[in-house]
Amino acid sequence: MGLAPEGEFYYDKVIKPEEEEDDDESDSSEESDSEELMMHGKGNGKREIRMIEHYSSSHRILLVGEGDFSFSLSLAKAFSSARNIVSTSLDAHKDLEKKYNKGTWNVRELEEMGGLVLCGVDATKMSQHFFLSTQRFDRIIYNFPHVEYIERRCLRISKGREEDQETKRMITKSKLNKQLVKGFLTNAKVLLRKEEGEIHVTHKEGDPYNRWDLVKKAEKIGLALHESVPFCKHKYPGYDNKRGCGSHPDDPFPLGDCTTFKFRLAP
Numbered sequence: 001m002g003l004a005p006e007g008e009f010y011y012d013k014v015i016k017p018e019e020e021e022d023d024d025e026s027d028s029s030e031e032s033d034s035e036e037l038m039m040h041g042k043g044n045g046k047r048e049i050r051m052i053e054h055y056s057s058s059h060r061i062l063l064v065g066e067g068d069f070s071f072s073l074s075l076a077k078a079f080s081s082a083r084n085i086v087s088t089s090l091d092a093h094k095d096l097e098k099k100y101n102k103g104t105w106n107v108r109e110l111e112e113m114g115g116l117v118l119c120g121v122d123a124t125k126m127s128q129h130f131f132l133s134t135q136r137f138d139r140i141i142y143n144f145p146h147v148e149y150i151e152r153r154c155l156r157i158s159k160g161r162e163e164d165q166e167t168k169r170m171i172t173k174s175k176l177n178k179q180l181v182k183g184f185l186t187n188a189k190v191l192l193r194k195e196e197g198e199i200h201v202t203h204k205e206g207d208p209y210n211r212w213d214l215v216k217k218a219e220k221i222g223l224a225l226h227e228s229v230p231f232c233k234h235k236y237p238g239y240d241n242k243r244g245c246g247s248h249p250d251d252p253f254p255l256g257d258c259t260t261f262k263f264r265l266a267p
């Protein structure tokens with residue numbers, strides 16, 4: 001993937017200008033009635049724009065906190081390209097194979113489709129990342145933020161009854177998750193394109209997720225809720241939500257009702 005002088009990605013292989021500007025569009029064999037494929041004129045040429053849910057092949061998309069990279073790959077397949085995608089995980093590259101059955105395979109496929117995969121990226125520090133700091137994105141996505149497995153000794157509460165200790169552990173976990181989403185939002189804001197850029201966070205409904213106060217936190221950081229919509233896994237073919245930590249990182253976790261919160265820069 002080449003870098004433009006301003007530090008942005010080239011879309012040379014995504015944008016396919018047509019030979020003739022004034023041809024009859026109805027003759028185009030590539031044109032489709034599908035809502036998901038549109039032909040957009042730009043300058044002297046046209047390009048196909050493919051959509052999946054809230055995401056478009058014309059967006060520069062940054063994915064954060066990926067598990068086995070199946071969400072990124074689902075987008076890439078819908079776009080028939082991953083050239084507009086930068087996909088990141090906290091995991092080191094060498095751990096992907098250990099943690100996930102399809103991790104390295106999905107990464108390879110993403111890279112073959114032109115995507116950029118970066119491992120070892122901490123969402124709470126990513127605005128300082130040597131490469132990401134030079135980029136701006138239209139969509140920054142973190143699905144199901146959750147801190148890594150916290151070793152029991154970190155959460156050991158030495159005094160009190162077992163139930164009290166468990167409650168204290170839950171409170172500590174919740175605090176760490178709040179810090180994670182706050183750190184993510186703060187960093188994502190820096191990397192967000194000003195015009196109509198959106199940060200998307202998806203989490204489960206109910207306790208303890210609703211206690212994260214995501215919207216309030218975002219507002220304090222200078223982000224405004226644009227909309228919140230139900231998240232439906234089946235709309236992303238191939239996506240497998242992963243625990244990502246503990247003794248079974250490759251296992252899915254039950255989803256139930258989930259919401260995607262879309263934030264924009266506050267006016």
Ligand SMILES: C[S@@+](CC[C@H](N)C(=O)[O-])C[C@H]1O[C@@H](n2cnc3c(N)ncnc32)[C@H](O)[C@@H]1O
Pocket residue numbers: 064065066067068071089090091121122123124142143144145146147148180240241242243244245
């Ligand atoms: C519940 S899993 C969800 C994984 C994936 N997004 C999915 O939908 O399958 C939570 C993920 O957050 C990641 N994570 C935890 N702390 C992080 C951090 N500081 N920066 C980036 N990712 C983090 C974990 O590595 C894990 O993959």
